[in-house]
Amino acid sequence: MTPKRDSKxxxxxxxxxxxxxxxxxxxxxxxxxxxxxxxxALGADGNVAPSNRITAGLIGHGLMGRGHLRxxxxxxxxxxxxxxxxxxxxxxxxxxxxxxxxxxxxxGGTYNGCTAYNDYRELLARPDIDAVVIATPDHWHSLQSIxxxxxxxxxxxEKPISITVHQGRRLVEEVQRYGRIFQxxxxxxxxxxxxxxxxxxxxxxxxxxxxxxxxxxxxGGFFAAPRFEACRHLMDIENSRHSYAPLDFALPAEPVPDGxxxxxxxxxxxxxxxxRAYHLNPSPGVVPWSFExxxxxxxxxxxxxxxxxxxxxxxxxxxxxxxxFIHPNSGQFPTLTYRYANGTLLHLVDHWGMVKDLYKxxxxxxxxxxxxxxxxxxxxxxxxxxxxxxQVEGGPDEIFKEMKLTTRQVxxxxxxxxxxxxxxxxxxxxxxxxxxxxxxSASLGHLTIIAHKLGRSLKWDPAKEEFLGDEAAxxxxxxxxxxxxxx
Numbered sequence: 001m002t003p004k005r006d007s008k009x010x011x012x013x014x015x016x017x018x019x020x021x022x023x024x025x026x027x028x029x030x031x032x033x034x035x036x037x038x039x040x041a042l043g044a045d046g047n048v049a050p051s052n053r054i055t056a057g058l059i060g061h062g063l064m065g066r067g068h069l070r071x072x073x074x075x076x077x078x079x080x081x082x083x084x085x086x087x088x089x090x091x092x093x094x095x096x097x098x099x100x101x102x103x104x105x106x107x108g109g110t111y112n113g114c115t116a117y118n119d120y121r122e123l124l125a126r127p128d129i130d131a132v133v134i135a136t137p138d139h140w141h142s143l144q145s146i147x148x149x150x151x152x153x154x155x156x157x158e159k160p161i162s163i164t165v166h167q168g169r170r171l172v173e174e175v176q177r178y179g180r181i182f183q184x185x186x187x188x189x190x191x192x193x194x195x196x197x198x199x200x201x202x203x204x205x206x207x208x209x210x211x212x213x214x215x216x217x218x219x220g221g222f223f224a225a226p227r228f229e230a231c232r233h234l235m236d237i238e239n240s241r242h243s244y245a246p247l248d249f250a251l252p253a254e255p256v257p258d259g260x261x262x263x264x265x266x267x268x269x270x271x272x273x274x275x276r277a278y279h280l281n282p283s284p285g286v287v288p289w290s291f292e293x294x295x296x297x298x299x300x301x302x303x304x305x306x307x308x309x310x311x312x313x314x315x316x317x318x319x320x321x322x323x324x325f326i327h328p329n330s331g332q333f334p335t336l337t338y339r340y341a342n343g344t345l346l347h348l349v350d351h352w353g354m355v356k357d358l359y360k361x362x363x364x365x366x367x368x369x370x371x372x373x374x375x376x377x378x379x380x381x382x383x384x385x386x387x388x389x390x391q392v393e394g395g396p397d398e399i400f401k402e403m404k405l406t407t408r409q410v411x412x413x414x415x416x417x418x419x420x421x422x423x424x425x426x427x428x429x430x431x432x433x434x435x436x437x438x439x440x441s442a443s444l445g446h447l448t449i450i451a452h453k454l455g456r457s458l459k460w461d462p463a464k465e466e467f468l469g470d471e472a473a474x475x476x477x478x479x480x481x482x483x484x485x486x487x
Contacts, residue, residue, distance in 0.1 A: 054425055057082040057129045057153075059120045059144060060136035061094040063283045064158060068133045069094055071418055073101040078422070081129055084117040087281055088259030091116045118261055120144055124151040131181075131425055134158060137289050138296045139269040142167035143487055145182070146174040154181040154425050156418070159305035160297055160442035161435070165465060165477040168439035168446075170487050175435040181424045183431040184438025186309040187417035188372045188387050193410050197385045197392055198314035200403045206378025209315060209344050213355045214307040214374035216299045216336070216348035216448065219243050222291055227277050227284050244336075245452040246293035251275040268485035269294040300445025306372040308441040309433060310385050314376065315344060318437045321444060321462035322346070325451040334358055336451060338444070346374075348448070367393050370410075387412050450476045 056078050058069050065085070072080050083094035095116040102111035117123045124132070124147055131154040134144050142162045148155045155175070161184055162168030175182045188194055201209060220241030228235065235249050253273030256262045260281075262274045272278070278289040290296030300308075312318040322338035335354065338346040347359065352368035352375075355361050361377045362368070368375060370389020376382060383394030383403075391408040394400065400408070417432070424431045443465070450473055451458050459468040467473040481487065 053077060053079045054422060055079050055081050055128055055130045057084065057123045057126070057132045058094060059084045059123065059132055059134045060140075060158075061085040061087075061090045062135065063286050065090075065094070065133075065135035066097075068135050068156075069097060072133065073098050075418075075422070080114060082115045082117055082123045082126065084120045084123045086118060086261040086264045087257075087279070088118070089281055091118065119264065121147065124148055124153060127152075129153060131155065131421075135185075137265075137287075138163050138301055139294060140267055142171045143268055143481075143485060145171050146487060149175045149178040149180040149182075152178065152180075154421075156183045156185060156421050157438070158185040159309075159438065160300050160445055161438040162442045162446070163297060164479045165443050165446050166479070167487060168442050169465060172435045172439050181421065181428065181431060182435040182438070183417070183421035183424070184309070184433040184435070184441070185417070186306050186433050186438065186441060187415050188306050188412070189310050189313055190415035190417040190420065190432060191387065191410060191412060192414060193392060193405060193407060194310060194373065194385055194387065196403060196405055197383060198310060200399075201314040201376050201378070201383065201385075202316050205380070205399060205402060206376055206383065207380040208342075209376055209378045211359070211361055211377045212311055212315070212344065212346045212374045213349050213352075213359070213361065213377075214304070214311060214346065215351070215371060216244060216304055217302075217350060219247070219291055219298060222298075222302075225284060225288075227280060227288070231275070231277060243452075244299070245449040246291055246296055246298040248293050249291075251277055257281065266482070268481040268487075270480075271482060297442075297445055297449065300442065300449065303371050304445045304448070305441050307374055308444040309437065310373045311346065311376075312440065312444070313437075314385065315340065318440060321440055321447075321460065323460055323462065325447060325458045325460065327451055327455060327457045329455055330457045336448065363395065366395070386410075446477070 054077060056072055058065055058072065058080065061069065061083055069083065072078055080098045083091055083098065085091035085094065095114045098114040099111045103109055123129065132148050134141060134155060134157040136144060138160060141157050145155050145157045145161065161171060189198065218241060223237055223241050231251055234252065240247055251272065252275065254275050256274045265279060266272060272294065278292065278295065280288065287296060287301050290298055290301040317340055323341050324339040326332050326337040326339060328335055333347060336348045349355060355368060355375055356364055356366060362375065362382050368384065370386030372387045373385035375384050381394060381396050381399045383399060384392055387410045392405065392410065420432050447460060453476065454473060458470060458473050461468060
């Protein structure tokens with residue numbers, strides 16, 4: 001890898017591994033020749049020479065982290081040197097997966113080069129790691145990303161990249177201050193079909209976009225999970241299930257499982273005693289803790305950060321945001337609605353049937369399915385950008401002739417999101433979903449939660465990132481962090 005640039009000013013200049021290996025080879029040649037170099041070190045048989053590989057570490061080996069680790073360990077352009085998790089068994093499983101993957105490629109059938117860490121700061125202290133993937137709970141994302149940037153690491157961080165607007169802005173400032181390459185884990189924009197749809201809408205293919213629709217759901221469906229059975233009577237499920245915002249629950253303390261560092265799991269969040277509803281090994285879901293406002297962001301965590309990224313990309317406002325949040329209590333619209341400066345409205349709906357039955361925005365026979373995107377309605381027609389629900393839909397047929405899609409099918413596995421990050425680490429170009437774009441997608445969810453909590457419409461200045469004339473709303477853009485974890 002190339003040397004890290006724009007690192008912390010107090011750092012001394014580091015010698016690259018390429019220079020180190022080259023110097024060592026020259027010295028060894030003087031001492032004892034010939035010096036036999038393995039074929040894999042020279043890049044033979046599909047391998048990349050170690051001096052040219054990106055070295056990486058994974059922070060967080062839960063359900064999402066396991067997927068990331070498979071991707072990292074399976075890429076011959078990378079070498080995973082470390083795995084970190086506060087749950088010892090998850091951490092050891094990650095280390096084992098890496099070493100088994102590399103051992104299978106090794107003619108000798110063994111590999112012991114991956115280190116397991118409990119504390120992410122120890123991983124970040126290693127000068128031989130170029131980049132990290134962060135797949136921890138939401139309340140850790142901003143702080144760990146900032147610490148990684150400070151340590152000279154490039155970062156891929158799961159969405160949402162923050163838990164408040166203020167945290168997200170600080171992340172952007174610090175990543176840019178240290179010149180790091182940052183990619184947000186909103187990979188749906190990197191699916192070729194979705195990207196073509198977004199570019200078509202962005203270029204004016206639908207004419208002026210009048211309305212967009214996307215999903216935002218209540219807590220109720222999440223609480224149907226079996227793990228809540230033991231504490232339902234303490235959570236006031238009948239009322240809390242109707243909330244569109246994450247809530248704070250006083251769940252009873254349970255014995256902390258062996259090998260789990262619970263204090264470090266909670267980290268900068270307001271302390272809660274351990275309860276299996278937050279963390280259970282094996283994980284009962286992708287983001288089991290997201291219902292609790294101190295750890296997650298409900299719908300923003302589940303899917304809305306993905307949708308916000310795709311939609312704002314298509315609208316050309318991915319580095320900005322709405323100017324108004326219109327609450328249904330105002331009587332203007334039946335569901336919470338964003339208004340952008342150009343007049344485009346983005347309506348949040350509980351389910352896709354509302355687009356047809358409540359807003360009557362598309363034909364009654366339209367097939368709307370999937371998630372992680374939205375329905376765009378413009379002067380010339382309508383089109384979807386959802387994934388996991390089948391092919392792209394829209395009308396009239398002429399727009400598909402103009403769009404010239406290679407396929408209307410959406411293959412979520414066909415994306416270059418990680419590859420784009422790897423390439424940008426080498427070239428120092430900006431990734432497709434860099435820190436500013438990731439911040440704006442996450443912020444849209446945080447602002448939505450604030451509007452729901454206050455139960456009223458709000459005016460927002462996306463340039464200054466503040467609510468106009470509403471101090472109560474502005475206070476909710478910040479959150480205190482538990483010592484000793486300030487940003």
